[in-house]
Amino acid sequence: MAQCSDAPNAARAVDEYRHHAKAYDASAQRTMQTRLRTIEKLGLRPGDRVLDVASGTGLSFPLLREAVGAQGEVVGIDISPEMMRIARQRVAAAGWQNFTLLESPIESAQIPGPLDAVLFNFTHDVMRSPLALKRIFAATRPNARIAIAGMKYLPWWMAPANIIVRLKARPYMTTFEGLEKPWDLASPYLSAFDWRPVLFGAGYIGWGRAKA
Template sequence: MARPFRRYSAGARWYDVLSGERWVYRAGRVAGIGLMDLQAGDVVLDLGCGTGLNFPLLRRAVGEAGHIVGVDRSADMLAVARARARREGWSNVTFVEADAAELDVDGLRARIGAATGRATADAVLTTYALSVMRDGAAEAWRRAVALVRPGGILAVVDMQPPTGRWRILAPLARLACALGGADIHARPWRLVARDAAPGSVREAAVRGGHIVAAVGRSPGEVAPTARS
């Protein structure tokens, strides 16, 4: 994981411009966050938050009463994310510099409690991050899910080779993933189907199937609008 991480971190300053966000990858964020059906006041854990590209969409969904907890291993990426939050005047964002695969669950639970008065998050979202984490992805996801309340939201947005008539763009997709250190064949959204309550999973594919968003509910008896 060290080599992809160094590549990912080194480009923090230019990531938003060079990552294809505007033309390709923002569509996945919009699709995934749309499927989450977040409510005003929700607490969302953004795992592998990078430069904070999810923040505007999440902030719009949870409002001033909600809270975003952005976790990333890269101090350089978090510096850009912090600058974004300062520029927009968002005071309801907590930043955590940590390797997601080694996340201190109890420590982060305490930080969530201190910031929001709740012991758990209402949702976890990870976009284009688990495919970069590679061998650490399953453990990172396990720890993040442990921080979500029963009945909370589990969401993954990530990449695969384009399908159908979009297959002609597969070489470009593979190149983009290689440059970013991502495994285009990882398909980490399958973790949502594995861990979510039966019948709760919804998926959406955009950009010729290159991007897949999967959203489900954490097992439990708590109603979707309840708070922990």
């Protein structure tokens, strides 16, 4: 297994998710409650256009589709062909029409906007990519609802246990940079941002609005 670097490495993410894709849905069951709570924070309404950032295998799609309805739109973007293949199969199997799926690094994606809501669910590499964030928030409507979840380092008094956080996180991110405060590069784009710890302090759910 390659070492984590001091910045996200898109080529490595593609490589690693080639191997994770098949077992991803099973491994993601343990953070399903966090996913549900994070999507709830988006306050989605019928007709909304929502972006699922680094949408992976599309595990959030049923919840997003249910909330935005047939007249809304779900946009999913992911860099991994293997993860995206499963996402496409999920959409085809359900017969959903109102999905736009892009297999691309977010950094160079043509994101259809304006977005009413943006979900970042366990997308640490994207949260640490200034270019990706710039691209996303350029497509986001002022005041759009934003919800973010992921792993983070434990508070300082539990710091020795961060070795376990790194072990758990390692398969799903190519950098540990920013794990103290994973949302800090997104903060300049956000107003009314708040967050709570989850997963015994090794995770977080954050929510806010895109700045007008």
